[in-house]
Amino acid sequence: MAPAALVVAPLLAGCDDDAGSSDGVVTATGDGTSADVARVDEALAAIGTARTQAAAAGTTHATLAPALAPLLAVHDAHLDLLADASGADDPTDGTPSATTDTTGPAGTPADPVLDPAAALAAVRTTETTLAGTLTDLAVAADSGPLARTLAAMAAGVDQQLLLLARASA
Amino acid sequence: MTTAALQTALEAEHAAVWLYALLGARTSASTESELHAALTSAYVAHRARRDTLTALVIDDGEEPVAAAASYVAPTPLTTSEEVRTAAAAAETAAAATYGFVVASTSGERRRTAVAALRDAAVRGLGFGGAAEDLPGGD
Numbered sequence: 001m002a003p004a005a006l007v008v009a010p011l012l013a014g015c016d017d018d019a020g021s022s023d024g025v026v027t028a029t030g031d032g033t034s035a036d037v038a039r040v041d042e043a044l045a046a047i048g049t050a051r052t053q054a055a056a057a058g059t060t061h062a063t064l065a066p067a068l069a070p071l072l073a074v075h076d077a078h079l080d081l082l083a084d085a086s087g088a089d090d091p092t093d094g095t096p097s098a099t100t101d102t103t104g105p106a107g108t109p110a111d112p113v114l115d116p117a118a119a120l121a122a123v124r125t126t127e128t129t130l131a132g133t134l135t136d137l138a139v140a141a142d143s144g145p146l147a148r149t150l151a152a153m154a155a156g157v158d159q160q161l162l163l164l165a166r167a168s169a
Numbered sequence: 170m171t172t173a174a175l176q177t178a179l180e181a182e183h184a185a186v187w188l189y190a191l192l193g194a195r196t197s198a199s200t201e202s203e204l205h206a207a208l209t210s211a212y213v214a215h216r217a218r219r220d221t222l223t224a225l226v227i228d229d230g231e232e233p234v235a236a237a238a239s240y241v242a243p244t245p246l247t248t249s250e251e252v253r254t255a256a257a258a259a260e261t262a263a264a265a266t267y268g269f270v271v272a273s274t275s276g277e278r279r280r281t282a283v284a285a286l287r288d289a290a291v292r293g294l295g296f297g298g299a300a301e302d303l304p305g306g307d
Contacts, residue, residue, distance in 0.1 A: 070300065077302040131287070139280045144272035151271045151283040152306025155264065155290035159300040162291055 011085040011146045012036055036146050039137045040086045043150060044079065050130045051075040054123050061116040067167035068123070071160040078153050085146075120168055124161060131157040172229040174273035175222050178282075181266045182219035183236035188259050189215060191242055192252050201249050211256065211292055215263075218285055225278065253297045260293030264305030271305075 012033055054072055058065040131154045138150035189212035198205040226233040243255040267286035271279055290304035 074300075074302050081303075135280070135283050135287070138271065138283050139276070147279060147283075148268045148272040149303065149306055151286050152264075152268060152303035154283065155287045155304040155306075156300070156302050158287050158291050159294045159304060162294050163300060 011149055012040065012143060033142065036141055036143050037086060039141055039146070039150075040082050043134060043137050043153070044082050044086065046130055046133045047075055047078050047082070047153075050123075050126050051079065053126050057119040057123050061119050064116050064120055067120075067164060070163060071123075071127070074156050074160055078156070081149070117168070120164065124164055127157055127161050127164075130154075131161070171274050171278065172226060172231050174270045175226050175229070175278075176231070176234050178266050178270050178285075179219065179222040179226060180234050181263060182215050182222060183234070184240055185215040185259055185263060186212065186219055187236065187240050188242075188255065192246070192256055195246050196249065196252055204249055204252065207292075207295060208252070208256065211260075214288065214292070221281070250297075257293045257296040257298035260289045260296060261298060261304075263289035264293065265307060268305035268307070 051072060054068050054075070058068040058072070134150050134154035134157065138147045138154065141147040141150060189208055193205065193208045193212060196205045196208055223233045243251075243258065245251055246255060264286050267282045267289060270282040271286060274282055286305040290301075293304070294300055
């Protein structure tokens with residue numbers, strides 16, 4: 001895999017060789033770049049929330065920790081990549097804070113005594129939502145490279161969902 | 170550029186359809202039923218994408234690229250593991266191709282490409298490929 005720095009550089013450029021093409025494939029404006037910064041921030045928040053829930057599930061239910069470790073590693077890689085692109089502080093240093101997230105994936109109160117299967121199901125639901133969010137952000141992105149990165153992140157989450165399904169089978 | 174990206178993906182789908190036909194033919198439906206079903210599913214998916222891409226290129230007023238007269242089969246393909254490896258490699262290639270299409274398109278065409286990328290990533294993992302942080306992102 002390419003080092004993050006090699007991938008980040010063009011992410012928020014807002015344009016590529018297609019810029020200004022007659023069919024408007026990829027727009028290349030300052031406004032587009034600004035909008036993409038907001039999209040990166042939205043992706044960071046969504047991934048951070050999902051990571052917090054997965055980490056909490058692994059902490060509450062130690063038997064889930066091995067299955068969730070690869071998912072957390074993928075989230076960390078995605079957060080690092082996007083944080084580099086946005087100039088944000090290290091997102092794995094507590095954003096969003098695990099202590100402030102007290103709701104489940106559907107806005108229901110989090111239940112610390114959920115059994116492992118229920119906790120894992122909640123994680124999978126959140127991850128499925130995350131993949132959809134990343135897809136929507138990819139489709140909306142003005143920058144082609146950012147779109148590809150967000151789409152690849154969605155695909156990476158999809159792979160982890162398959163691995164979680166295997167683990168819970 | 171949109172149409173050029175679609176043509177690139179169409180070339181790849183022609184090759185994928187050919188490969189999955191070959192892999193299916195090398196796999197017993199009775200003794201390797203699960204693998205055969207997965208290969209059949211992949212064949213159907215890639216054939217559908219080939220047809221979709223063909224239609225999009227025609228919509229753009231261009232001539233869709235045709236399938237090559239022949240392709241080079243990955244070798245060897247004598248065991249089910251080798252078949253799985255070839256299928257996983259095909260999906261890795263498909264994910265990269267659709268990553269390129271995602272970056273080169275917009276709107277519904279990009280959404281279709283994202284869906285294809287995600288499908289390739291999962292399908293490849295199903296065939297025994299490795300999970301990645303950014304499948305199709307390179």
